[in-house]
Structure formats: C-alpha cells, structure tokens
Amino acid sequence: MNRSRITIADIEQARERISTAVVQTPVVQSAALSELNGVCVNLKLEHLQTTGSFKLRGASNAILNLDSEQRKYGVVGVSTGNHGRGLAYAASQAGIRCIICMSSLVPQNKIDGIKSHGAEVRIVGQSQDDAQIEVDRLVSEENMTMLPPFDHFDIISGQGTLGLELLEQVPNVEAVAVPVSGGGLISGVAVAIKAQNPAIRVIGVSMERGAAMHASLKAKHPVLVEELPTLADSLGGGIGLDNQYTFAIAQDLIDEFILVSEDEIAQAIRHAYWKERLIIEGSGSVGIAALLSGKLQTSKLLAVIVSGGNIDLNLHYRIISGENVDVANE
Ligand SMILES: *Cc1c(COP(=O)(O)O)cnc(C)c1O
Secondary structure, eight states, X not given: OOOSOOOHHHHHHHHHHTTTTSOOOOEEEOHHHHHHHTSOEEEEEGGGSGGGBTHHHHHHHHHHTOOHHHHHHOEEEOOSSHHHHHXXXXXXXXXXXXXXXXXXXXXXXXXXXXXXXTOEEEEOSSSHHHHHHHHHHHHHHHOOEEXXXXXXXXXXXXXXXXXXXXXXXXXXXXXXXXXXXXXXHHHHHHHHHHHHOTTSEEEEEEESTTOHHHHHHHHTSOOOOOOOOOSOGGGOSOOOTTOOSHHHHHHHHOOEEEEEOHHHHHHHHHXXXXXXXXXXXXXXXXXXXXXXXXXXXXXXXXXXXXXBOOOOHHHHHHHHTTOOOOGGGO
C-alpha cells in the first residue's frame, strides 16, 4: 500500500483493526479549567492508555497491518520513549519479534521501561546515530521492518482513532488542543475530526524549547531545530527533512499553534495533580499549560488531549512539591 492521502476511511479501518489492542480512554470535564476559562473544558485522558500514551494506537495499527513475510522477520525501532514502549507492547501482544536499538547513553529506567513491555533492547555506540546504523543493518541484512514514530501511513491512521473516539464522547466539541512533536497525533486527529466537521478548530501545542513542527510551518518547509532539554521530553526531536505526511497535513489542517514555556508546563503538571488528581508527563500537559497561561483563549467548547503519563515519579514529586526544576541544569 503506497497511497499518499490518509482519509477517514483509513482511520475507521484502523479503529476496527486495533479494537482489541487498545482501550477506549475516558473523557472527564474539568470543573477547575472550565471555571477559569468560562467555557466547558473536557480532558481526554489518554495517559490511561495501555503503555501510558496514545502511541500504542499507531504502533498496534502498523503491526497488525504487516503482511505475513514482515511478521516473520519482526520490527525494529530507535525510540527510547513512548513510541518504543508502544511498539514493544504491540509486538509482544501480536507474537512478533521487536528490537529497540539505543545508545549507551540512555538511562537505565528508560531501558527497563522498554524491556518491561517485552522488546529486545540492543545497546549500540554512543549516540542516536550509532543506534540508527544498527537499525539500518537489521532492515537490510535481517529483513526487519522499521516502524518510525510518526511519519508513517499506518501510524498516523492509528493515532487518528483517538479523534474518532473523542468526537463520539464529546459530539458537540468545537475546538481540540493537541500536543505536537512530529505531528503524527495531530495529523490523524485532524483528519478524523475535520472529515466530520471542518468547523472544529484544531489547535497544536508544543514547548518553546525546540518545537520542530512549529518552526517548519513558519518556514513553510521542514527545518532542523536544536534539540533542547525540556520537561516535555516526548515532544523533542525533528520532523524529518524528507517528511512524507505529517508536515503537509499539519499545513492543511492546523488552525492555531501555541508554544508554552517550561514554567507553564510545570504549572500544568501541578494543576493536573492538585486540581484534577492526575499524574501526567510534561508532554501530556501542554494543552492544560496553554489554557492556564491564558495563551489559549477560546469561547468554544474545548477538548484537551492529555497524551501521556510516563514521567519519572521522582521528578514528578519534585515538581508538584513546588520545586523550580530546570531540566537544562539536571
Ligand atoms: C509522541 C508524543 C506526543 C507527540 O506526538 P507526535 O505524533 O510526535 O506529534 C505527544 N505526547 C506524548 C505523551 C507523546 O508520547
């Protein structure tokens, strides 16, 4: 399959395909955020997804759509974060071999996170580039299939299932705030939502430190940005200079883009804990950060995607205790 345009039909098929592989996550109304904003605010609690983020949707869809030859040889990836976890779990559930390659600089808790979901971890070299060389070798010499974190037809279609779910749970939603890194999530969600109601606003949110999609949209082509330490660590990295899908969809379908500071992200993590009783990671909190900071002002009925919950609990404790954590100096 090599079609260039992702449609709602692809997302509906994905939903069917992954129906037993993922859970339908709940939506709750936030009294505190609604009052603050003067408009009803719904939180889509995707940090409660199996493996702690929506990445399982795309990974499951891609894995369940492999042909029998590809299944035999297995899948490989380089992500040490939520995509790696999703891939590892989806592969182990499907009984498919999965190798995640990483450099020796990756901290032990991340290695353990991936291993606990059933993947083989291969530690190679001193950098992400060294890990990528091993991935390329596994693809060319061992016929394994590389599954990237966002710029892939089945990954985007899988993430889009979150949009279908959200529209069923909040049928009258008028605006949706979505965390953005490479843009797989917002692309899938935007296709799903705009196909049903183009008037619904799709609002992207990233951190100020190293927002590659935002910089690329501004430049009107994919650009490199310096990767900086941030509390929203799942939103780091580029969108790929040879981006195939997500940049074009983002250009077409994103209505507004907001950047939030480290301090605003910390405030959002605190708010989520003390006011909503939610433990969420920085990347999952950027929509709340946009609201709390006043940068997201809307009179429309809003849904905020809380995209993930995989935060180091020691770091989380320090943030909610009021410590002014600067990850650049950690
Ligand atoms: C990957 C990720 C994102 C961003 O997803 P993209 O598809 O890369 O834009 C947002 N939040 C969390 C928790 C993630 O893991």
